[in-house]
Amino acid sequence: xxxxxxxxxxxxxxxxxxxxxxxxxxxxxxxxxxxxxxxxxxxxxxxxxxxxxxxxxxxxxxxxxxxxxxxxxxxxxxxxxxxxxxxxxxxxxxxxxxxxxxxxxxxxxxxxxxxxxxxxxxxxxxxxxxxxxxxxxxxxxxxxxxxxxxxxxxxxxxxxxxxxxxxxxxxxxxxxxxxxxxxxxxxxxxxxxxxxxxxxxxxxxxxxxx
Amino acid sequence: xxxxxxxxxxxxxxxxxxxxxxxxxxxxxxxxxxxxxxxxxxxxxxxxxxxxxxxxxxxxxxxxxxxxxxxxxxxxxxxxxxxxxxxxxxxxxxxxxxxxxxxxxxxxxxxxxxxxxxxxxxxxxxxxxxxxxxxxxxxxxxxxxxxxxxxxxxxxxxxxxxxxxxxxxxxxxxxxxxxxxxxxxxxxxxxxxxxxxxxxxxxxxxxxxxxxxxxxxxxxxxxxxxxxxxxxxxxxxxxxxxxxxxxxxxxxxxxxxxxxxxxxxxxxxxxxxxxxxxxxxxxxxxxxxxxxxxxxxxxxxxxxxxxxxxxxxxxxxxxxxxxxxxxxxxx
Numbered sequence: 445x446x447x448x449x450x451x452x453x454x455x456x457x458x459x460x461x462x463x464x465x466x467x468x469x470x471x472x473x474x475x476x477x478x479x480x481x482x483x484x485x486x487x488x489x490x491x492x493x494x495x496x497x498x499x500x501x502x503x504x505x506x507x508x509x510x511x512x513x514x515x516x517x518x519x520x521x522x523x524x525x526x527x528x529x530x531x532x533x534x535x536x537x538x539x540x541x542x543x544x545x546x547x548x549x550x551x552x553x554x555x556x557x558x559x560x561x562x563x564x565x566x567x568x569x570x571x572x573x574x575x576x577x578x579x580x581x582x583x584x585x586x587x588x589x590x591x592x593x594x595x596x597x598x599x600x601x602x603x604x605x606x607x608x609x610x611x612x613x614x615x616x617x618x619x620x621x622x623x624x625x626x627x628x629x630x631x632x633x634x635x636x637x638x639x640x641x642x643x644x645x646x647x648x649x650x651x652x653x654x
Numbered sequence: 655x656x657x658x659x660x661x662x663x664x665x666x667x668x669x670x671x672x673x674x675x676x677x678x679x680x681x682x683x684x685x686x687x688x689x690x691x692x693x694x695x696x697x698x699x700x701x702x703x704x705x706x707x708x709x710x711x712x713x714x715x716x717x718x719x720x721x722x723x724x725x726x727x728x729x730x731x732x733x734x735x736x737x738x739x740x741x742x743x744x745x746x747x748x749x750x751x752x753x754x755x756x757x758x759x760x761x762x763x764x765x766x767x768x769x770x771x772x773x774x775x776x777x778x779x780x781x782x783x784x785x786x787x788x789x790x791x792x793x794x795x796x797x798x799x800x801x802x803x804x805x806x807x808x809x810x811x812x813x814x815x816x817x818x819x820x821x822x823x824x825x826x827x828x829x830x831x832x833x834x835x836x837x838x839x840x841x842x843x844x845x846x847x848x849x850x851x852x853x854x855x856x857x858x859x860x861x862x863x864x865x866x867x868x869x870x871x872x873x874x875x876x877x878x879x880x881x882x883x884x885x886x887x888x889x890x891x892x893x894x895x896x897x898x899x900x901x902x903x904x905x906x907x908x909x910x911x912x913x914x915x916x917x918x919x920x921x922x923x924x925x926x927x928x929x930x931x932x933x934x935x936x937x938x939x940x941x942x943x944x945x946x947x948x949x950x951x952x953x954x955x956x957x958x959x960x961x962x963x964x965x966x967x968x969x970x971x972x973x974x975x976x977x978x979x980x981x982x983x984x985x
Contacts, residue, residue, distance in 0.1 A: 479732055479850060482852045520730055
């Protein structure tokens with residue numbers, strides 16, 4: 445995986461989020477304020493535009509830190525800050541031009557750490573961490589069992605989706621949904637849902653290699 | 655969706671252009687997303703910056719001017735501003751005495767202001783932050799993101815703004831902002847939902863005879879849905895929640911009955927009458943009052959009651975002159 449593949453990942457994530465923006469916004473309207481899909485779609489679309497302007501020899505690190513900075517400065521809300529932090533920290537972890545499964549695993553772990561440093565959420569709080577933490581664990585487990593990068597990414601995407609679904613019965617303890625108390629139970633967390641899409645995008649762009 | 659807008663994607667920028675046209679005493683930059691008082695930065699004066707999602711007007715852009723905020727940074731509708739915006743506002747108003755960020759306790763606002771404060775400090779601007787969390791509707795706040803910042807934000811901005819105008823230093827301005835926050839409690843009730851332009855439909859549905867108790871200011875549902883009551887019942891529920899948190903008996907209070915955007919002033923006065931009677935019955939003295947739509951959620955109908963337990967010092971600062979688009983007295 446190289447810088448061009450990472451750009452393709454962000455592009456694919458922007459496509460998937462844009463296609464699902466309406467559903468994400470509906471999920472958010474149920475327990476938040478109803479802007480998540482449109483906001484994140486706008487931020488990712490801008491990130492794609494900015495990445496298109498990067499020089500051809502940009503490094504993987506530059507691609508992800510640039511995407512992260514763009515999300516922070518164009519998305520707003522908690523999701524812009526959190527996804528921006530995730531991509532910046534993932535980018536900083538990538539110190540080579542050619543990324544193997546071990547490097548990508550390290551980048552995903554850093555992304556999770558960045559989100560938790562900023563948002564202070566734990567698994568079970570009904571947030572994007574519920575999807576991301578499972579994805580990171582599944583990526584590492586698959587890699588230890590001998591999966592290649594594409595296989596590990598597919599495992600991560602599946603785990604992120606399971607993690608997102610697992611938020612349905614939870615009572616939110618972070619973010620705006622937490623104000624609903626028991627009324628937040630029974631709803632899919634929109635941040636976990638968008639995280640699942642972003643991991644799905646990663647599996648999509650690495651699929652050709654596995 | 656029937657709204658007086660041209661393009662949902664441009665609604666915030668269009669509103670800022672209108673604000674600029676109506677108030678030539680403000681410097682409005684619709685592209686950077688900041689509103690700055692004309693004479694900023696003022697040498698030696700602590701700058702006051704606030705911001706948050708748009709859709710709460712006049713909060714915050716309507717409170718920029720002498721005696722209150724030096725700058726406001728409005729985000730997209732119900733979405734926090736981004737760090738670039740906040741940093742631009744901060745550096746624009748720094749007169750060398752530092753800048754106070756007044757931040758409502760919502761996750762997005764807190765995270766983005768935190769990043770912006772770091773960026774501003776990289777540019778050698780000293781930043782202090784006060785988090786407003788006056789909303790008593792959030793119960794068990796250890797298990798949530800904490801109490802929200804709502805109507806009390808206006809009290810904090812007005813009183814801290816007055817002290818900054820007098821030339822107090824950053825520590826003193828931050829301290830009075832925290833004091834006001836600690837002495838203030840709010841509780842809101844929604845009688846109808848609102849529609850975020852980009853989403854195009856109401857954020858929740860209410861039956862004919864239902865209302866949401868304990869709402870925030872972002873169109874989110876409240877802590878419970880109950881049968882709609884009379885103005886007196888609604889105000890009593892709000893004041894009982896506040897009084898249960900901080901007893902009001904024997905206090906001199908500043909009371910705001912705030913319309914959420916879709917409630918007529920007539921009904922706000924009905925509510926204020928009920929609040930005033932309840933407070934008299936419970937041994938509190940209404941020393942200062944404010945009635946009107948000041949901290950709104952687009953066209954949501956409903957009211958929010960905010961109460962600040964005054965001290966003589968806070969009363970003096972509340973009475974100090976202020977000259978902004980939405981709050982203006984004494985000069």
